[in-house]
Amino acid sequence: MKKNLHHPAESSDEISVSESLAWAKKFQFGDASLWSLEIELLLGEVIGVSRESLYAWPNRVVKSAQWALFADCVKRLNAGEPLEYVIGFCEFWSLKFKVNSSVLIPRPDTELLVGAALALPVPTHEQIEVLDLGTGSGVVGLSLAYEKPSWQISAVDNSPAALEVAADNARALGLNNVRLLEGDWYKNLPLPIESNDGYRIILANPPYLTKEDAHLSGSSLSWEPIRALVSENNGFADLYRIIRIAKKLLNLEGWLLLEHGYNQRVGVENFLLESGFVDVKCLRDVAGNARVSVARHTKFI
Numbered sequence: 001m002k003k004n005l006h007h008p009a010e011s012s013d014e015i016s017v018s019e020s021l022a023w024a025k026k027f028q029f030g031d032a033s034l035w036s037l038e039i040e041l042l043l044g045e046v047i048g049v050s051r052e053s054l055y056a057w058p059n060r061v062v063k064s065a066q067w068a069l070f071a072d073c074v075k076r077l078n079a080g081e082p083l084e085y086v087i088g089f090c091e092f093w094s095l096k097f098k099v100n101s102s103v104l105i106p107r108p109d110t111e112l113l114v115g116a117a118l119a120l121p122v123p124t125h126e127q128i129e130v131l132d133l134g135t136g137s138g139v140v141g142l143s144l145a146y147e148k149p150s151w152q153i154s155a156v157d158n159s160p161a162a163l164e165v166a167a168d169n170a171r172a173l174g175l176n177n178v179r180l181l182e183g184d185w186y187k188n189l190p191l192p193i194e195s196n197d198g199y200r201i202i203l204a205n206p207p208y209l210t211k212e213d214a215h216l217s218g219s220s221l222s223w224e225p226i227r228a229l230v231s232e233n234n235g236f237a238d239l240y241r242i243i244r245i246a247k248k249l250l251n252l253e254g255w256l257l258l259e260h261g262y263n264q265r266v267g268v269e270n271f272l273l274e275s276g277f278v279d280v281k282c283l284r285d286v287a288g289n290a291r292v293s294v295a296r297h298t299k300f301i
Contacts, residue, residue, distance in 0.1 A: 015067055018058035029078045038083045045087050046070045082220040093143040097169050102161035103137040104228050105220060109285040110205050112292040113257055114143045116283055117201055120255050125150055129192040133185055133204035133242060136228060138166030140203060145175045152177055158184040185242050198251035205259040206238040207231040236267055243275050250297040262289035269293060
């Protein structure tokens with residue numbers, strides 16, 4: 001239940017780490033253990049120390065400016081706003097990425113896309129071209145660019161605000177093998193820079209939820225951009241569109257990787273096969289759900 005927030009030490013300008021945490025824990029929103037974890041991470045971020053350090057120095061004074069920021073952030077958490085938006089970043093592929101309400105909060109399941117791309121049978125050090133569709137904050141494409149400096153990543157999104165976030169992340173990671181472009185899988189798709197015969201890898205985490213999906217209400221998803229979550233045709237419209245255009249943009253040794261819903265494996269697999277893709281396989285997430293489909297392009301349809 002959301003509660004009114006009041007300063008725990010109104011007669012004093014000083015408050016300790018332990019007092020700050022005790023105060024914030026009174027305003028629990030949702031699961032108690034998760035709330036404790038989030039306010040600890042939040043306070044550590046505000047005062048610039050690790051979560052573990054909070055308990056090593058519980059009497060450390062939280063400065064007034066830090067307290068004001070912490071209290072404001074607790075209010076946002078208490079209102080249900082996701083921690084990642086409150087602190088402005090998240091971790092993905094062991095890298096730090098800026099996020100805000102213009103982009104989705106990356107999930108660990110999406111790391112399957114990165115791992116699958118890195119495991120493909122392509123020359124290890126050869127310069128290959130990769131197309132990341134619907135890049136959002138850039139976590140997939142930029143993680144690949146970080147791991148493979150010889151790869152040229154083209155990352156596309158139809159949201160200028162999302163591309164600004166991705167550009168900030170590319171700069172923070174010091175990447176120079178990424179180009180960010182406005183467009184989508186319906187228009188303004190870029191051609192490879194060096195190759196005349198198409199991309200070696202195309203990958204995407206497109207919208208694949210339906211408007212009726214129960215996850216869209218009462219969870220962090222209700223704070224995230226709906227355009228990046230929901231698709232028509234029972235969640236398949238964007239997946240099918242990407243499969244169709246990938247046939248035109250991949251080279252004859254190219255691979256397509258798609259994240260999709262746990263219950264969409266059969267539909268995606270069938271459409272890939274009908275579209276002429278071969279070597280179709282599905283990877284499962286840590287919960288055992290079908291999550292990423294991988295397929296190889298062939299010239300015969």
